[in-house]
Amino acid sequence: MRYVLEGGGCICKLFQKIMNQEKASVSTKKINFYISYIKGIALIGIIFIHLIDWSNMPLSLGGQIIKELFHVGLFLFVLTAGSVIVIAYKNRSMRQIFERLLYRGAQLLFFYYLYNIVKLFIFDFTTEPFYKSFINSGTFTISNILTFHSFSVPITILGAYVLFLIISPLLLLMHKRARYPTSSIVALTLGILAINYLTVIPSFSTPIINFLYANGNVLFPFAMWLVPFLIGFFLAQVGFEKQRKNILIIGGVLTAVFGFLLFSQQRSLFPSEYQFPLAPYYMAFSLFVMSLFLYLFRYLERMKTPLIKKILAAIRLLGNN
Numbered sequence: 001m002r003y004v005l006e007g008g009g010c011i012c013k014l015f016q017k018i019m020n021q022e023k024a025s026v027s028t029k030k031i032n033f034y035i036s037y038i039k040g041i042a043l044i045g046i047i048f049i050h051l052i053d054w055s056n057m058p059l060s061l062g063g064q065i066i067k068e069l070f071h072v073g074l075f076l077f078v079l080t081a082g083s084v085i086v087i088a089y090k091n092r093s094m095r096q097i098f099e100r101l102l103y104r105g106a107q108l109l110f111f112y113y114l115y116n117i118v119k120l121f122i123f124d125f126t127t128e129p130f131y132k133s134f135i136n137s138g139t140f141t142i143s144n145i146l147t148f149h150s151f152s153v154p155i156t157i158l159g160a161y162v163l164f165l166i167i168s169p170l171l172l173l174m175h176k177r178a179r180y181p182t183s184s185i186v187a188l189t190l191g192i193l194a195i196n197y198l199t200v201i202p203s204f205s206t207p208i209i210n211f212l213y214a215n216g217n218v219l220f221p222f223a224m225w226l227v228p229f230l231i232g233f234f235l236a237q238v239g240f241e242k243q244r245k246n247i248l249i250i251g252g253v254l255t256a257v258f259g260f261l262l263f264s265q266q267r268s269l270f271p272s273e274y275q276f277p278l279a280p281y282y283m284a285f286s287l288f289v290m291s292l293f294l295y296l297f298r299y300l301e302r303m304k305t306p307l308i309k310k311i312l313a314a315i316r317l318l319g320n321n
Contacts, residue, residue, distance in 0.1 A: 019129045032087055033316055034241035038290060039080040040319030045073025058315055064270070069284075071272040074157075075228050075286035080319070081161065082232030083240055084169045090175065098169045105165040112158040116145045119154070139217070147207040150217055159211070160220040164229050171233055182237045189230040196224050204308065214277030224278040231287075244294040251288030 024036045048070045052059070059067060089097050097163070121142065125131040134140045134152030144150035148159035178184045201213045235243055257282035259269055271285040300308055 016273045031080035031320065032083070032236075032240055033301075034294060034297060035080050035083050035087065035236070036316040037312070038076050038293060038319070039084075040317075041071040041293055042076035042080060043318055044315075045070040046077065047193065048087035049073065068271055069289060071275060071282075072286040072289045074275065075278075075283060076290055078157075078161075078164075078225055079228040079232035079235075079286075079290070081164065082229040083236035085172065086175065088235035089168070089172055091299055092197045094169065094173060094176075096222075097172055101165045101168050105162040108158045108165075109162050112155055112162075113145070115155065116153055117142070120145065125136075147211065148218065148220070149207065149210055151219060156218075157225075160222045163222050164226065170231075175233075175237065182234060184238065185230060185234045189227060192223060192226055192230065196227070196278075219276055221277065227278070228283065228286075241294050241298070244291050244298070247294070248291035249286055251284055251286075251291055254284035255281070255288045 049067070049211055052067060052070075062201040085101075091098070092100075101202050120142070123131070125135045125140075131140065131152065134150065139150040140152040141150075145153050148156045150156075174188075175181045196213070201209070210218045210221070212223045214224060235247075262269055262281060271282045297312070300312060303309075
């Protein structure tokens with residue numbers, strides 16, 4: 001009975017948070033509601049994709065197209081993570097920034113290793129065909145857990161995410177001290193793009209090469225997924241939701257160009273097929289979809305319907321927490 005009462009208390013606190021957010025001002029410090037909306041939608045998309053894939057639910061063509069919209073969740077999650085860094089830490093001292101971000105990175109890394117190692121030793125993989133195939137092929141191992149190497153190892157995104165946090169103080173230092181901070185981030189992003197897509201990556205496979213690039217069975221190579229993180233950092237510098245028109249135009253044009261190139265090669269136009277390894281077409285499509293969400297939330301913000309306000313507050317709560 002005590003646990004039931006405690007659980008009920010937690011639910012009441014959750015609803016109280018939603019109500020408090022509904023009453024909050026848009027100018028709340030360290031919070032940009034549009035970043036919260038996009039991050040909340042990103043998390044919802046990630047959850048839905050996993051539920052659909054693991055359930056083996058048959059989808060019609062229309063259902064598959066709708067599912068493609070959910071696939072942008074992962075890109076948007078990493079992008080908004082970069083934006084949050086600017087919003088949350090731009091007014092803190094460099095000492096506070098280093099201490100907080102390094103501590104946060106250590107927490108996430110500990111959680112990743114603890115979760116995977118415990119799961120490896122106590123989970124009955126024979127009950128799950130998805131995992132059983134990886135166990136039989138020897139890819140869900142301690143070695144692959146330590147090197148973030150296998151598709152079968154859960155939440156490997158935390159490995160790349162920890163590195164994002166580690167380099168974030170340097171990005172914030174650039175943001176605070178550089179003469180042209182936004183131009184510096186743009187130049188860095190273009191440089192990373194050139195390394196990823198315009199240079200020849202060594203073909204030999206080592207843990208470092210695998211982790212930095214997509215040279216092997218690695219879901220989240222750091223160099224590739226750093227691109228959306230930097231894009232999010234840049235958008236927070238110049239005004240996240242204020243750039244919705246530019247994001248719409250750039251994302252739409254690039255999606256059309258890359259889509260035409262794929263179509264001329266008789267390749268699939270489903271963006272999710274270019275998510276691993278991260279490809280320009282998937283990134284452009286994700287930016288285009290994000291701009292549509294920004295317009296949608298801008299419209300919904302103007303509505304006075306109580307139900308709409310509660311839904312928006314719930315999405316913000318999810319994104320903020």
